[in-house]
Amino acid sequence: MWLSNSSIGRKVVMSVTGLALILFLTFHMAMNLVAIFSADAYNMICEFLGANWYALVATAGLGALVVIHIIYAFWLTMQNRAARGSERYAVSAKPKGVEWASQNMLVLGIIVLLGLALHLFNFWAKMQLPEVLHMLGMHVDTANVTNGVYHIQNTFSCPVYSILYLVWLAALWFHLTHGFWSALHTLGWNNKIWFERWRMIGNIYSTIVVLGFAVVVLYYWLCGGSCC
Amino acid sequence: MDKNISFTLKVWRQRGPKEKGHFQTIPVKDMPGDTSFLEMLDIVNEELINKGEEPIVFDHDCREGICGMCSLYINGHPHGPATGATTCQIYIRRFNDGDVVTVEPWRSAGFPVIRDLMVDRGAYDKIMQAGGYVSVNTGGIPDANAIPIPKPVADEAMDAAACIGCGACVAACKNGSAMLFVSAKVSQLALLPQGKVEAARRAKAMLAKMDELGFGNCTNTRACEAECPKCISISNIARLNREFISAKLKD
């Protein structure tokens, strides 16, 4: 299968899963913004995307994307280290035009992964998970499972969580500024003219997505979600 | 007149592929600035031979930037500090009095060291043999104007064909990937009508050979493009990806 036994094929898998995750982030960010404007509307979304069959299928699909992306990330990195050989240069200089993010995608990805674990603990474990457990007949408290705003307030009133979330978002920003154009380049949709355009579009897009998330964190941290 | 420069040469010595290597420090006195880097090594070698020591082994041939044999990793850059120039085109005037000049071989699993600064780049030949050519039946030479080719396309193909197969792209790559080389060799033919015919087969065969020989997966860091002495663009890599993916989708 060329998606696993050729280098370009493996990169295509990284690229497609990465792009799908970017698309997911876009929707996720847009829904989060609702929490700034109306708590009720946000909770309605939470109810709508609770433990319905379509939300569960989407969650499973999303989980699969993340797992594939991560497995390939480690696999590619291991192969690349082997290809690099055991001897390292005594002197090495960063050539100009090389983005820092591009050479540290795994480290950035691992930070994103740790943030994701925290995020699942803060939200998913208190919202969709108990609902599913409840449906399976277990005795769990389901009073707040669709009260997203309650969990947002709970999490971001704690400055440690807010700061961790902002660090997480910063790592995501670096990952995406390289990942965006790199993914399109991997698929072959690039040339000398589009190179700078994709990079610019990628930078703007990543900034909008990351800022969208950050605004919600800052809003609930700094004014408890009750100003204006 | 360029002034004379004195510096310390720190050079990698390794007696054989399996042997453990080490750095040798050699003081270089009053080297004229207009000496080329390779001439400087010739002079140092002559002194080593006169002292009864082993000369430093390094690759070189044309000494005018067209053959791709020279391959030194100088002060952290393949082909040294200049852009768009090979090792043989570097002059001593680029360095300052008192500098430490560190010279290493290409370090990548695909290019094992043969001795000192000389590495085995046979892998590139194998990739070329896998498909870096156009099959022609012998016969009369076709008229050069028989197939019209638009100027921008001809230029793009010519830029790709500037690759001299030196291996600096692999040497610069943290992933040990040979994609810049392979993509240049695929592009120089895929762009032209004569090469288009076998484009799909060529892209698949050359990439498969590159993977088989243990080169890494390109993560688009662009180090290759920055260090390439012929300024080969990574847009060629996008073209190779395109050729390869569409060939696989058609299968």
Ligand code: HEM
């Ligand atoms: C929301 C989460 C994530 C998104 C949106 C995302 C997106 C992307 C994109 C678009 C690429 C570029 C693909 C390409 O160059 O063709 C990429 C590359 C990469 N990602 Fe992620 N990623 C995410 C999470 C992670 C995680 C959790 C890890 C690892 C633990 C990771 C590790 C990597 C690595 C190592 C690369 C570079 C691989 C390569 O270019 O071959 N990513 N990512």
Ligand code: SF4
């Ligand atoms: S692409 Fe550039 S660096 Fe790589 S082999 Fe060709 S000339 Fe050398």
Ligand code: FES
């Ligand atoms: S010796 Fe031929 S390119 Fe340097």
